[in-house]
Amino acid sequence: MERVPILKIGEILLVSIQLDMSDQTALQLQEDLAERIVATGCHGVIIDITALDIVDSFVGRMLSSIASISKVLDAETVVVGMRPAVAITLVELGLSLNGIRTALNVERGMELVADARADEFPYDDELADGSDDDPETTSSP
Amino acid sequence: MTAGIDLDQPHAQAIRSDEDVVRVRQLVRTVAVAAKLSLVDQTKLVTAASELARNTLVYGGGGGVEVATVDNGRRRGVRIIFADSGPGIADLNLALTDGYTTGGGLGLGLSGARRLVDEFDIDTGVGKGTRITVIKWAR
Numbered sequence: 001m002e003r004v005p006i007l008k009i010g011e012i013l014l015v016s017i018q019l020d021m022s023d024q025t026a027l028q029l030q031e032d033l034a035e036r037i038v039a040t041g042c043h044g045v046i047i048d049i050t051a052l053d054i055v056d057s058f059v060g061r062m063l064s065s066i067a068s069i070s071k072v073l074d075a076e077t078v079v080v081g082m083r084p085a086v087a088i089t090l091v092e093l094g095l096s097l098n099g100i101r102t103a104l105n106v107e108r109g110m111e112l113v114a115d116a117r118a119d120e121f122p123y124d125d126e127l128a129d130g131s132d133d134d135p136e137t138t139s140s141p
Numbered sequence: 142m143t144a145g146i147d148l149d150q151p152h153a154q155a156i157r158s159d160e161d162v163v164r165v166r167q168l169v170r171t172v173a174v175a176a177k178l179s180l181v182d183q184t185k186l187v188t189a190a191s192e193l194a195r196n197t198l199v200y201g202g203g204g205g206v207e208v209a210t211v212d213n214g215r216r217r218g219v220r221i222i223f224a225d226s227g228p229g230i231a232d233l234n235l236a237l238t239d240g241y242t243t244g245g246g247l248g249l250g251l252s253g254a255r256r257l258v259d260e261f262d263i264d265t266g267v268g269k270g271t272r273i274t275v276i277k278w279a280r
Contacts, residue, residue: 020166022159023195054166054184056191057249085184093188093253094239 004029006036012113013037013075014106016048026062033066037073044113045070048106050081060095067100076116077101078109146175151209156197156225165194165206169221176210176219178279186219186277189254193223193273196250200243201225201271211276218259218278226270233265 001024007014013036015029033045047063049055055063067077078101082090090097101116103109146152154168155161169190173183190206197204204225211220230236237255242248255261260276 020163022163024159053170054188054191056188056195057247057253058191058195061247083184085181088181089184089188089257092185092256093192094249094256095247095253 001025001028003032006032008036008040008042011042012044012046012110013040013042014046014048016051018051020052021059023058026059030062030066030069034069034073037070037075043075043117044110045075045077046106046109046113047077047079048081048109049079049086050083052086053083055082055086055090055095057093057095060090060093060097063100064098071099076113078103078112080104080106080109146171148172148175148210151207153205153207155203155205156194156223157203158198162191162194162198166191168206168208169219172208172210173219173277176217176279178219178277182277182280185257186221186275189257189275189277190221192250192254193221193275197223197225197271199246200230201227203227204270213278216278216280218276220274220276223273223275224270225272229267229269229271230263230265231267233263 001022002019004015004017004021004025013033015033037045045066047066063079070077080103082102101112103112152168152172154165156165166187170183170187173186178186194206197206202225204223207222209220211218235241237252239252240248254275258275259278262274263271265271
């Protein structure tokens with residue numbers, strides 16, 4: 001069975017699916033990703049499906065599961081690069097990619113992950129660099 | 142892979158494993174490209190084939206597929222026949238309902254595949270196995 005590689009780029013895990021996955025390969029990817037999220041502490045997962053010429057109900061369900069699993073493991077998943085024909089087919093198939101964030105390309109996906117993180121933890125940056133103008137520390141003695 | 146496929150001959154592929162479902166997708170794609178289906182129609186047909194091939198494997202206990210080009214005098218199309226000698230489908234109306242599943246999936250395989258093709262014919266009965274014929278016409 002072939003395996004889909006998972007790359008770590010900074011704080012993000014990047015999965016670029018380049019092969020026509022068998023169902024077993026798709027399930028394996030789900031497990032591998034969950035393990036890598038925990039092992040690396042990454043808060044973002046980007047799944048690039050540019051190379052996929054179809055997404056059927058099995059792969060669609062896998063993408064939804066990955067999004068839910070990563071959420072539980074404190075990571076945000078963004079699916080990027082869906083082809084127009086794939087999007088049209090998915091809708092007609094009746095698949096709603098529940099809970100999945102999407103972006104047009106990897107770059108926008110990375111912005112989305114960063115934004116989602118910033119919304120959730122607005123003071124992360126200030127705490128991290130310990131700057132004096134932190135609103136939390138200056139307003140309350 | 143597209144080059145050199147003989148469109149006058151039907152192409153057969155056994156469905157016995159996960160990898161065979163991948164092979165069915167690739168075969169259908171090749172024939173659909175050769176038959177000059179549009180990109181969206183190719184995508185719809187390959188997606189439908191993927192759903193039905195998986196059903197053949199999971200519910201039918203394996204079987205086979207035959208992919209051929211057809212011509213109705215006005216248009217060319219691709220016909221795929223999925224056949225298994227599994228338990229058959231007892232309640233076809235129920236099986237064709239969105240969201241109904243006995244296999245732990247999403248229940249979109251049969252109903253979704255039917256929406257993605259132009260013609261959909263199913264011949265099944267308890268103990269008789271299942272034979273599904275689909276056609277997608279070039280526009």
